[in-house]
Amino acid sequence: MNKRLLIILFLIPVFAFAQKGNIKGWVEDSLHKYALQSATVTVYQKADSTLLNYQITNAQGEFNIGDLPVNTGMFVSISFSGYISFSKEIRLDSASKLYDFKKIYLQRDTAKNLEEIVVKAVVPVKMNEDTLEINPRAFKLDSSAVVEDMLLRVPGVTMWSDGTITVNGKKVDNVFVDGKPFFGGSPEMATQNLPKTAIDKIQVYQEKDYSKQEITNTDLDSTLTMNIKLQPDKKKGYFGKATAGIGSDHRYEGDLSLQGYNKTSKLGVVGNINNINKSIDNVQSALQNNTFRSYNRRNYGAPDLSSSGVNTVHYFGATFQHNFNASTSTRFDNSINGTYDWRQTNNDLVTDRVNVQNLEDTLGVAYKLTTSSNNTSNSNGIYQSANATYQNRKRARSFSLNTAYNWNDVNSVSQGNSTTYKNDTLLASKGANSSESHSKSNNLNLSGYFNNNDYDEGINKKSFSTNYSLLYNSAESDSKRTSDYESFVDSLYTQKYDRRYHNESSNLTANVGLNYNGLRSLLFGNYNFWNINIGLRNNITVNKSDLQANVQELDTLTNTYKINEQLTNTNSVINIQNRPGISFFKTFTKMLTDRYYQSLVVRTDLQEQMLYQKNTSTLSYRNVERSYNFFTPASSVNYNYNRFNKYNLNLGLAHSSSATAPTIDQLYPIKDSINIYNVVVGNPNLKSAFGNSFTFNANYNSQKFSANNSYNAGLTLTYNTMKNGISDSSIYSGGGGRTAYLINIDHTKSFSGNFNANASFKLKKNMLQVGYRGGYTSANAPQYINSRLSSYKNHSLNNAVTAFYSMLDIFNITLTQSVSNTVTEQSGQEDQQPTKSKTYSTRANFNLTVPKDFIVSSNINLLNNTSANDQSVSAAIWNASVTYRFTKQKQAEIKFSAFDILHQNKNIQNTVTANSNTTTITNGLQQFYMLTLSYYPRKFGGKGRGSGGHNRTGSGQGRGNRS
The missing domain is CATH 2.20.90 (Lipovitellin-phosvitin complex; beta-sheet shell regions)
Structure with a gap:
């Protein structure tokens, strides 16, 4: 009986799937008898006009819609711009489950008074040239519903559990609102905040990715964009969240966020305080934690119980965006964006660790070392960052300049003990250590790019791209470290250290990269060189790092700290890297309209890597000057096959080579014996x-x-x-200490x-x-x-x-x-x-x-x-x-x-x-309970309350001029 019951339970879904039917047919022009491609075929439930399914006809005017209920009254509506809509009531029979319309002829809309069957529901989805348009008014939802609630009901649109959105199987790469990123560009910021009643229509279209340095003119160069168009009276509004929570074991949290927008500007502020391990890295993640959507599948904003330690966070952030024009086209951009983050954290961490090593001594006798250690630490810090970006894009010509600054101030203390046993019975060593530190750092980064890649007119002599960056950081730290190590198997010795460290460092890095893609046009003019594209590239990086290290060690005889001459030093490193190269790539394409498309891109890059290093130090053995030269070619083959309205397949094979020169700390490291468990010995003969x-x-x-x-x-x-x-050649002492000789x-x-x-x-x-x-x-x-x-x-x-x-x-x-x-x-x-x-x-x-x-x-x-x-x-x-x-x-x-x-x-x-x-x-958070109260202030356009507003049907335009 149990087996039969299980079989029945497993077959229930099969029976449910079996009770489905489908409809099919062809749509043609009634006068000229040619196929009407991209006509919208929609199926509604007769009882309440609920949308059941829809489909867009292919190049032959065909449609075939499945997953339709049997023995249920339905309306089938067929619409095409400039033609009179066709509607018919049908009911699928449970025996055949198929309704074949054969050929359906649509008449041009030359008169306004022709009799037709009226379906109360509106067309949910239609093709407007090469743009798929979704009509929100076709979906009946609660008054508080947001865009995501609607997209879950659109056939062909899949909201994956990880947050990815696909439309007809293609992944959506960008989600815009009126042609622009919405509060950072994260899809959730738009789909989980904007009310369905504020949306005019949702457009989905394919466009070239002009951020790429080189375009092969294949599907690999395109991105799928979803653009949410707001109704004219909803182009300004505000939304946010205010939360207060209190819990057992002295737990608490508080959130406050508010975002406002209009046609040209967006401003958002957010704050948070909590001691429940809610990690907030930046303003974008903070805003995502406070979206309006209540059905939180990915658990945004919840405490992270897997986080190590017990963390307290105080956070404030702000984001600003201004567009210097109100254009809603994604191909044009003239905007400035800025963010600010301030975060104060405190972490209490307890760590218990067991390490088991399987070794052999020099005589080949195997033994095991088991080290048990525990450590407690506390760290607290203040972090600030500010970022500003200016972008100007006109079709395929774009310019960007980004400025970022961050500042950190961190204090930490820790102490720990360890015990090592040999073969689980023999006490091999014991150790104890403690540290106190305070560090400050400043970082400034300037970066940007300029691209002139108008590939719509072919790759020409003016096709190039460049990028540049300037990074400067400085840091200062003070620390005190003590170590007490006792070995019972290595001639029974003890090592004790008590040291103070003061380090000051600075780093300056400048980088300029240039890609010239018009070499073929420059060398061969109108001759296409068998359609092989040729590009030149060069990247130059200059880096200068300076360090002043002052180390003092406790003299137990005088009980005073004295300079440690072996560790105290001044060091300066200059690295200059130049990477010139030439690239060749050729694209093969073959297609049959609305049947299939295939492309093959073959590419090879011939690159040289030239590196110059100079190290200057007060420790004479670290004064080194070296230069290296490497040939690092790369090549790739990419194949793409798209079967229209079926599937897409991408295959790729790539080879790359790289060289890494040894650093000064691998050639001549400074040996600090305070860490007896891991001592590294350099090798001046190391090769790249x-x-x-x-x-x-x-x-x-x-x-x-x-x-x-x-x-x-x-x-x-x-x-x-x-x-x-x-790599290294490791020598292990009987007490577990390791000395690594680099080789x-x-x-x-x-x-x-x-x-x-x-x-x-x-x-x-x-x-x-x-x-x-x-x-x-x-x-x-x-x-x-x-x-x-x-x-x-x-x-x-x-x-x-x-x-x-x-x-x-x-x-x-x-x-x-x-x-x-x-x-x-x-x-x-x-x-x-x-x-x-x-x-x-x-x-x-x-x-x-x-x-x-x-x-x-x-x-x-x-x-x-x-x-x-x-x-x-x-x-x-x-x-x-x-x-x-x-x-x-x-x-x-x-x-x-x-x-x-x-x-x-x-x-x-x-x-x-x-x-x-x-x-x-x-350690982590332990059992606690919490009560929270939240309020979501929301207003979208007009003078009314909430998210209401009148509906307006937009006419829509093609891909070249979306508005």
């Missing part, structure tokens, strides 16, 4: 490392007009080899593969999304341990499966299962067991809106780790909340939350290296 990288990638995504189902998949394979790689080593190689696949299904008003993400990495490199060659192989496999199901505004749930497994094996050492690490994570998150305006949310994360000492470390972290939205426009909210209900929160991390396994556990 030279690497080759080979990459293959493949991407597939379905592309069907108004399809209810969407699929995409991606595969990336990378293989790297390294010659003269800089060059060959035959280092690695491989990685990543695969992801996602599918989305719209089931009437519901949505199901499933996804898989997997990755495999393998590294193989020789090294020396205790003077013996000991190559290691590292294998890491990660898998994650995610399922997301939603019932529009009622319910959604996300389930994720991930497994991470890492194995490291060493060759050349006998009786060594592989080092292993495993991590299992099971996550579940759901939101339920029952009854209306009540939202019940819960998430749980089950963790299980195999630690460094082969013990299982697990935790179950469960959070839940209940939210109630009230007032007419749902602008007020009360919320009760419970965090870490099971009181098991801990942060666990495993790290596997060549011959060691480390498990780190840090």
